[in-house]
Amino acid sequence: MLRRVFGYADFRGEQAAVVEHLVAGNDCLVLMPTGAGKSLCYQVPALLREGTGIVVSPLIALMQDQVEALEQLGVRAAYLNSSLSGEAAAAVEARLLAGDLDLLYVAPERLLTDRFLRLLERTHVALFAIDEAHCVSQWGHDFRPEYRELNLLHERWPQVPRIALTATADAPTRREIAERLGLDEARQFITSFDRPNIRYRVQLKDNARRQLLDFLAAHRGDAGIVYCLSRRKVEETAEYLSAQGLTALPYHAGLDAGVRAANQRRFLREDGVVMCATIAFGMGIDKPDVRFVAHLDLPKSLEGYYQETGRAGRDGEPAEAWLCYGLGDMVMLRQMIENSEAGEERRWLERRKLDVLLGYCESTRCRRQTLLAAFGEDYPRACGNCDNCLEPPRTWDATVAAQKAMSCVYRTGQRFGVTHLVDVLTGSENDRIRQLGHDQLSTYGIGTELDARQWKGVFRQLVAMGLLEVDVEGHGSLRLTDASRPVLKGGQSVHLREESVRKREKGARAARGGGAPAPMSLDAADQPVFEALRQLRAELAREQSVPAYVIFHDATLRAIAERRPGTLDALGQVSGVGAAKLERYGEQVLAALRDAETA
Template sequence: MKSVQDAANDSALDVLRSVWGYQTFRGRQHAIVNHVAAGLDALVLMPTGGGKSLCYQVPALLRPGCAIVVSPLIALMQDQVEALHQLGIEAAYLNSSLPAGEAYAVEQRFVSGDLKLLYVAPERLLTPRFLDLVARAPVSLFAIDEAHCVSQWGHDFRPEYRQLTMLHKRWPSIPRIALTATADPATQEEIIERLQLDDAEQFSSSFDRPNIRYTIVEKNDARRQLLDFLDGHAGESGIVYAMSRKKVEDTAAFLRSKGYNALAYHAGMDTETRALHQRRFLREDGIIMAATIAFGMGIDKPDVRFVAHVDLPKSVEGYYQETGRAGRDGEPAEAWMAYGLGDVVNLRKMIESSEADDSRKWMERRKLDSLLGYCETLGCRRQRLLASFGEVMANPCGNCDNCLNPPEAWDATEPARMALSCVYRCGQRFGASHLIDVLRGERTERILQLGHDTVSTFAIGRDIDSNTWRSIFRQLVSHGYLETDTHGGLRLAEASRTLLKGEQTLQLRREQARVRRQRRAALSNPNSPDAWMSADARLLFDALRALRTELARAQSVPPYVIFHDKTLREIATSRPESLSALGTIEGIGPRKLAEYGNQVLDLISAN
């Protein structure tokens, strides 16, 4: 005779297979589903693309009533609901995009028990009107998505998340599941404290995204370097992050001038344009979105093949979250960044000139220093990245630039001392470009006017080229030997004393030589998920994508809610000849098989 637990296990698997078309759970999904389905609280730490949504969607179908999902973004709600509708699940959302009449109809369905999942923003959930609806409706569970928004130190802080503790106070018998893909140990503690999840079971999956290849290059011509990188991603969807709104606009225009289908997204654009660009990115293939960090949280598009940064982010946490938007489908993807001294100077200036209190500035400095350590590491980037989240990775990953092309360390003690001495001799108020000119003995008008051709460090570094000097200054700032003032000038930090006195040596990273630019036709990307496909399979895959686009357009939904690229690749390579064979492919449940199966088979026969 089966135990209650065995019966629950069978029920969860039955739901997964009969609704989603997946044969097995991944990682700790099964344990989380059973835990929440049993009515217990949970905190789930799982990387982007790890399948967090299933952890509350499956229990929502196993428990009586409607699951309330707290979600911070309208786009995320809409995507999730559209995907659930494709599976035949009664789901809805309540947000400001709905006309009053439609919102009222959703509320009535909620109260009458006709829904299994209802997505709401925290601001709406906390209104007296909605709390009254909750008191009258059958509720199965509360799911708090993007739970890191509770952290005041995070870049996605939402003060309304702090008030979500009232759910437990008012309805202590309804289970809660809080989920996040971005939380260092300090943020994890804050989530537990702020949401009063002390008694909740904590489920931590590895933060590793092994399908993402991490690459960082020294910024020397960011536009040219970006084009070199994009040459290996022709026709693919991706995101290019920049720090300022102007740079976002300029980058999008530049990419369009080079033949790329690029759009811009930032908070300064009008709401209608932002919504249009986001909708196009989600529903069309091959679009590159140039954006500030205003774009991305809650974007479920699974086939984003790359995320590029042309400016340094503010923290490891932000970098991890932004790069995590690539490769949500588990297929190979790339995270690329061009990083230079100017980025470090600008971010340090932003921190010091902000109106934040001292404790906030200290935290921002600490976060930036951690990111700089990641950028400058000579070891495996993935090991360093995971360590930021309290996770130990025993062996190098073999899928980052440092593993694939190990950097060279060199004894930079004497050049570093020259650089530090030059900063001092010039008055500790000039930027790196001027200091490099002094070190190389350039008799510029400014140097002559300031009399810097007479300082003892003038021309002592003429044998070192400008690019190497830029690298040295960048690493001296990154390692804390130099500080920046609010005008971008460099000054000695306390750590420089021992180096100047000759009491220590310094190993720095030697930058890779510039690679001559090649044209797209000469390049292939072995990290592409399509690289291994045969020519025939590739033709069928393209035809399947065209069919998917046609089906999606007819229903006004993103193509990936019909089928993921991963599912189409499997169809293209296995070429099933019957509905039963098609139904064995991951991601094709009974509802999608009945809805689209015959059209897919007809397309296979025709190709």
């Protein structure tokens, strides 16, 4: 089935074990990183078992993506969601009742209606697949209350096997998924959370727009996502990048639904589009060739950051995750937490998650080790594919500087933010300092050995270490914590990372800053053939109004360009060329190869 329908010779990782377990009629909980092939874990069993596989999916875009790709493979697939007219929905329901569907994707809200449940009672169900299962957790980053009612599937159809899948769930979230969905006895398949093809970089804000543009210089022509915290910033960033000659589009929940849908369609179907978005965009987006994910603001949690960066490099080829943040981000997120209407338990959890994320940003150890440790996974060595591995940060004994900084916080009454504190330490002679009498303090002018940028770095890192905290009710002022006492008394030393100044260099090569990951390369003789195949793929995609990648992935085209198959049988041996695609496109691909070779 894998070879004939999907065109792959072998399963990857735990896929085969999951498929066998589910085909045998057993329940399972599957945790695999984005791009590891979770969908195959239920798609193959749905084709092997009698009846229709029902897939619970949270987003319209995800359903449409999956169904378009399956139809290209010759699989009888459909979806039911609010984008369909009444007539179209009725046609899908008729196919379901007639047993004319292998897979049906449905949103949890529709699945839970009495009408749809009655429809299922008249259907032979092969299995239930609950995708994005982390949505069941009220402590997670994508909580969907409807997911908590999906345990009724087991109550009403106890004989039908279920598979719950997610790419992001720490141990507490896994326990909650199992408990809420009645999967306590289900076998759990947990693979490594590592995405080895993604290069992680974190950069301190210093003219963030310019830094973003420098980063994007290494990704000209690549598809990517730029995440911003606010809707206004999304639109301003898209306008700025467009003015710089990039194809950049905005996406957030406040945009007109038609504009949102059109922008998403362009991102999926065109090459080289940069989507500037809030986190409303991305979950379930199945575009495999996203080459970068950039965060222009600090995300809300390390779990959310992992989920968002995981949208890069789903095809397994080199990709990059870039994060730019500063102290202002920390203050704003803490204010958002404290001003939320959530209960104290929830706010405590959000504060803890933010602290973990800050620890990741300020860490001097391998990013991958820090990231995977948050999911309970031990990464035994430095990865060699993050900024801290490629350009190891230098640290310095900052004990005296920390004592000066914290003393200044105390002497000024724990009522001021970083800018004022830095002015006091560096002996600034502005009117406000004189009016407040802070030029008479013992800490006035005692920090001239560091410049303002370096002092800001000291304060930011002290907050990240928990030695200072942001008083959100005091408009971002800093105050001491219990942990600061041993440092002030000289009983504990403090080591901080040096604040490096990255010079702006010209050209895409310099903007790689030690290297955006090199794309998969072809021999010079094969490159024109690859481009000819891409052109054919684009024409086929336009004719059918589908994204180019559902025709063939880049990796498949690259393999065809390298191997130059001369017959349909030889073409059918290339990974990603299944029986339906061979029949539909085989002759055109061979003709394109012949034309390219004689050009």
